[in-house]
Structure formats: structure tokens, C-alpha cells
Amino acid sequence: MKKLTALIILTAAVLAIASGCNKKEESSVNKTPSAEITEAVTEETAEETAEPVPDCLTLTGTYGYSLILPDSIDSVNGDKITGSEYISNTDYVMVNSSTSKDNINVVVEPGKDKDTFDSYTKEVFQEQCEALGVFTNFKVNKYERTEIQGFDAIHIETSAESPDGDTFSQIQIIVNRAEKNADYCYTFTYTDFSNTLTDEYKKSIESIKMIDAEKSDDTVDELAGEPFTFEMCEGMTFDAPDGWTLTEGESDTPHLVSEDRAMFSSSKAEDVSNLLITISSGSDDNEEFLKYTQEDFEALLSGTYTEIESLSFEAVKVGKYDAFKYIYNVGGEDTEDLDLRQTMLFINCPDKETGVMVCLTDFNQNNSDISDTLETLIKFS
Numbered sequence: 397m398k399k400l401t402a403l404i405i406l407t408a409a410v411l412a413i414a415s416g417c418n419k420k421e422e423s424s425v426n427k428t429p430s431a432e433i434t435e436a437v438t439e440e441t442a443e444e445t446a447e448p449v450p451d452c453l454t455l456t457g458t459y460g461y462s463l464i465l466p467d468s469i470d471s472v473n474g475d476k477i478t479g480s481e482y483i484s485n486t487d488y489v490m491v492n493s494s495t496s497k498d499n500i501n502v503v504v505e506p507g508k509d510k511d512t513f514d515s516y517t518k519e520v521f522q523e524q525c526e527a528l529g530v531f532t533n534f535k536v537n538k539y540e541r542t543e544i545q546g547f548d549a550i551h552i553e554t555s556a557e558s559p560d561g562d563t564f565s566q567i568q569i570i571v572n573r574a575e576k577n578a579d580y581c582y583t584f585t586y587t588d589f590s591n592t593l594t595d596e597y598k599k600s601i602e603s604i605k606m607i608d609a610e611k612s613d614d615t616v617d618e619l620a621g622e623p624f625t626f627e628m629c630e631g632m633t634f635d636a637p638d639g640w641t642l643t644e645g646e647s648d649t650p651h652l653v654s655e656d657r658a659m660f661s662s663s664k665a666e667d668v669s670n671l672l673i674t675i676s677s678g679s680d681d682n683e684e685f686l687k688y689t690q691e692d693f694e695a696l697l698s699g700t701y702t703e704i705e706s707l708s709f710e711a712v713k714v715g716k717y718d719a720f721k722y723i724y725n726v727g728g729e730d731t732e733d734l735d736l737r738q739t740m741l742f743i744n745c746p747d748k749e750t751g752v753m754v755c756l757t758d759f760n761q762n763n764s765d766i767s768d769t770l771e772t773l774i775k776f777s
Contacts, residue, residue, distance in 0.1 A: 454481045455491060459504040460578040460609030461571075466596035468493045469500050488644060497562070497589040500600070505581045507574030513548055513581075516570075521552060531556035533563075544571045545606045564589045569601055578609035623775070626653045628675045629750050631777045636660050637766050640671065662763070669758045671766070676751040685744040686711065686718060693722050693740075703727030707737075715776035719743040723767060735760045739767040743774065 453470065456462040470477055471494045482491065487504040518539035525534055538553035550570040557563050567586040574581065584604060586597045623633035624642065636642070637660075642651075645658030653673075660671040679685075690709035697704055705725040712721050719741055726736040741754040754774060756767055766773075 452480065453477060455484065455489070455500075455502070456481055456607070457484045457489070457502060457504065458610040459484075459487060459580055459582075460573070460607055461502070461504075461582055461584075462603075462605050462607050463584065464600055464603040465491060465500065466593060466600060468495065468498060468593070468596075470494055493590075497564075497587075498593055499587050501585045501587075503583045503585075505583070507579040507581050508572050509574070510548070513572045513574075516550065525554070531558060533557045537565075544569070544604055547574075547606065548572045562589055565591070567597055567601065569604065571604070571606070573606055578606070580609070622651055624651045624653055624658070626658075626673075626675060628653075628656050628677070629745070629748060629752060631748075632752065633775050633777070634658075634673060635773045635775070637671075637763075637773070643670075667759070667762050669756070669763055672753075672755045672757070674753045674755075676753075677749065679744050679746045679749050679751050682718060682744060682746050688720060690722065693720070697724075701726050712741075712771050714741070714743050714771050714774050717743050717745050717776065719771065721771060737761050737767070739770050741770050741774070745776075 453465045453467070454462055455465050465482075469491050471492045472482060472489070476494060477491075484502070488501070490499055490501040492499045518536060521539065522536050525531075525536075534554065534556040536552065536554050538551065540551045542549045542551050549572065550568075552568040552570070553565070554568075555563070555565045565588045567588075569582075569584040569586075571582045571584070573579070584601070586593070586600070588594070588597065623635050626632050626634075640660045640662055642653075643659050643661045645653045645655050656675045656677075658673045660673075662669050690706060693709070694704055694706060703726070705727060707723045707725065709720065709722045712719050722740045722742075724738060726738060737758045739756040739758070741752075743752040743754075745752065752774070754770060756763065756770060758764075758767060
């Protein structure tokens with residue numbers, strides 16, 4: 397496979413599969429912070445620049461938190477942080493080291509009721525992280541209930557080996573604020589590949605503070621029901637299914653996706669399914685694209701999943717563009733309890749020199765209606 401390979405490299409993102417990789421999870425039991433683990437260890441290391449880093453750099457979130465960053469955690473989106481404070485206006489931020497794979501990320505979700513938060517046990521965490529099947533030698537070394545400024549919190553320490561063979565340790569601090577003016581649950585994830593940040597991470601964790609939130613959980617999406625547009629594919633729009641919201645990829649302009657990836661999640665607490673759209677800057681010659689077969693896709697996915705049960709494979713049209721729609725069940729020891737089905741849509745846009753992948757990851761097969769009509773949600777003008 398030629399340029400389509402670049403398009404489907406995005407299948408690596410399908411390791412989001414397991415996750416509840418959505419960042420807007422509604423239930424701590426069904427949707428775990430294990431997705432942040434996957435993102436934390438797969439984020440690329442930023443290139444070092446000459447910009448100086450202040451002695452005490454603070455990360456502040458307008459959703460109501462602040463913490464001190466270690467000196468070596470100094471870059472966001474490949475750019476060195478300048479000044480003494482980095483302010484995040486989004487519900488997800490990752491700060492990387494410019495010299496290693498080490499990083500810290502923060503995810504903000506709706507606050508949990510006490511019963512839900514209390515039901516999130518070490519056993520639940522271990523089971524769901526192991527079900528991902530992404531890491532080897534995964535171990536929960538510490539799981540402790542605690543408090544941060546009087547709010548219920550969980551302190552988790554883990555170690556594992558990444559798919560690249562790199563070992564790492566990780567600390568997650570989950571704080572359930574859940575109060576009227578800041579109804580949020582925060583997950584602070586500290587990932588240490590260099591094995592040098594134990595003390596620095598401890599100091600950063602001790603510095604975590606809950607501050608006044610500038611954003612409110614009852615913020616209304618004034619464009620609800622309107623399609624989403626994409627900077628990387630002009631003229632393409634996506635109509636999110638009813639009850640699904642964008643949880644990753646939106647820019648400061650509402651309903652405009654500025655990156656090459658967008659994640660949508662169901663608002664139903666019991667449904668951890670997600671819908672991923674990725675855009676690659678490359679396309680196939682259309683005649684070559686139409687030669688792809690089900691076997692080509694099965695071979696590609698075999699490197700990600702141990703068992704695939706193909707259900708259907710068909711050529712479809714999305715507007716004027718040729719596409720393939722592939723539906724399959726994911727099996728194997730790591731996913732046998734997840735009742736997992738994926739629907740993938742691969743769209744070739746040669747005049748835009750762009751490829752688009754849409755992937756519905758459907759846990760417990762709750763979304764067959766979306767799967768059946770997936771190609772109608774994408775439109776081109």
C-alpha cells in the first residue's frame with residue numbers, strides 16, 4: 397500500500413480503541429483515564445529550541461487548576477514555553493520535555509457523583525488498563541485514596557513497557573472537584589521515561605491547587621446541531637450524531653477542527669464508544685485506490701489486533717469521492733469482554749491531495765445505526 401499507508405498510519409490512533417480514549421468520559425467505572433496513558437506515551441518528543449525556561453514555570457488551566465512544572469517539562473505542541481506561566485484554555489493539555497519523552501498531561505471532565513467516584517477501585521483500573529493490550533509488564537504499584545484541598549482524590553502509580561520497548565513509570569492524580577462553580581474531575585498524568593523525575597514530579601504533585609474556574613460546566617454550545625468544518629480539508633463537513641460531542645481537536649473557533657485529528661464521544665454515561673476522524677496530507681491515484689481489497693485492510697490491521705472477524709467490505713461514494721467501508725469485530729484475549737466492533741471509512745480525495753479516515757469504535761455494539769449511515773455524516777462541497 398502506498399500513500400494510503402500514510403492515511404492508515406492513523407490506525408495507530410485506533411489504539412484509542414480500547415479506551416474510552418475520549419476525554420469527556422461520564423462514568424469513572426466505564427470510561428477510565430487509561431486513555432491518557434496511551435496518549436502520554438505515544439506523544440512525539442518536541443525539538444529543543446534556544447528559548448530559556450524560567451526557574452519556576454506554572455501551568456494554569458482556566459477550568460480551575462494550577463501546578464508547578466519541573467524545569468525539563470517545558471514545551472507545548474513543539475514550542476518552548478516562554479515566560480513564567482502557560483495558560484491552558486482547553487479541557488486537555490500536554491506539556492512535554494524538549495529533550496526526552498517525559499511529559500505531563502491534564503484532562504478535565506465533568507465531575508462525578510460520590511457513588512460513581514467511590515466505585516472506581518484498583519481492580520477496575522487494573523482490569524481496564526490490561527484490556528487495552530497496548531503495554532506489556534503493566535503493573536499497578538500504588539493505589540491510594542487521598543484528598544487535594546479537601547476534594548476526594550485518587551493517587552495511582554504504575555509501570556509498564558511501551559510498544560516500542562521503552563519502560564516508563566507513571567503517576568496519575570485524579571481529583572473529583574464536583575462543586576457548583578467548578579463541576580469537574582481532573583486527571584493529572586505524570587509520565588517518566590528518563591527515570592530521573594521522581595522528586596520533581598513529587599514536588600509538582602504537591603503544588604497542585606484548585607483555583608477559580610473561568611469556564612463553567614453549563615457552557616452552551618451555541619452551534620449545537622451545526623456541522624463541523626476542518627482546516628486541513630477545505631469543503632469537508634461532519635454532522636455529529638445526536639448526543640455526540642467533540643472531545644478533542646477543536647480550535648478557538650467553535651466547530652472548526654484545526655488539527656489533523658478529531659474525536660467525538662457519546663454523551664451517554666454508559667456508552668464509552670468514540671468516533672475518530674483523521675486527515676492525512678496525501679492521497680492515492682484513484683485507479684490504484686480502487687484496487688484495494690478486504691485482504692489488504694485485514695493484513696494492515698493484523699499488526700494491531702490479534703483477531704479480526706470481517707463482517708462487510710464495500711466500495712461506496714462519499715459525495716464525488718470514492719471510498720471503502722469496512723466493518724469488523726475485534727477479538728482476542730485482550731478484548732474478548734469488550735464486545736467491540738469497528739466501522740472504518742477510508743475516503744480518497746485526489747484533487748485535495750488528502751485522505752480521510754473515519755473510525756467508529758463501538759463498545760457493546762450500541763451504535764449500529766451510526767455504523768449503518770456513517771458515510772452520510774461526511775459531506776463535501
